[in-house]
Amino acid sequence: MIWKPNVTVAAVIEREGKFLLVEEETSQGVRFNQPAGHLEPGESLLAAVSRETLEESAYSFIPQHLLGIYHWHSTESATTYLRFAFIGTLAGHDATRKLDEGILQALWLSPQEIRDLRQWHRSPLVLNCLEDYLAGKRYPLELLTHYA
Helix, strand or coil: CCCCCEEEEEEECEECCEEEEEEEEECCEEEEECCEEECCCCCCHHHHHHHHHHHHHCEEEEEEEEEEEEEEEECCCCEEEEEEEEEEEEEEECCCCCCCCCEEEEEEECHHHHHHCHHHECCCHHHHHHHHHHCCCCECHHHCCCCC
16 A cells, blocks of 8 residues: 655735634534645645635735645544645735635634634644744745646
């Protein structure tokens, strides 16, 4: 059997000192996460993070930097994730757009509010990505190559 990790993308977006998170219903109950999701077949990482952000928050996202690549194994689900997290800007918001199934709301929270909610984070990657962002980590998108 060949083992493969689940490749996911996430957007870390700051606006006026607050960060965009989504509140979502999961098998573990209500959890908080950055807009994030799985890479789809044939999709580039940049297209995936823009799509997931729009689907989960109704915000149009333009990735500008790679924040980091994160490897995490969930013992709860026995699943390994390889997360590509991106930093970028917003290009609009469609307040009438229906959010993905399971997404309860998109909200803007301060770093301290996010830290205070850590027991309800979808994974430890939520706080890890926030702290890396606040530490100034940024990598050029040119690190990524996508062959169509």
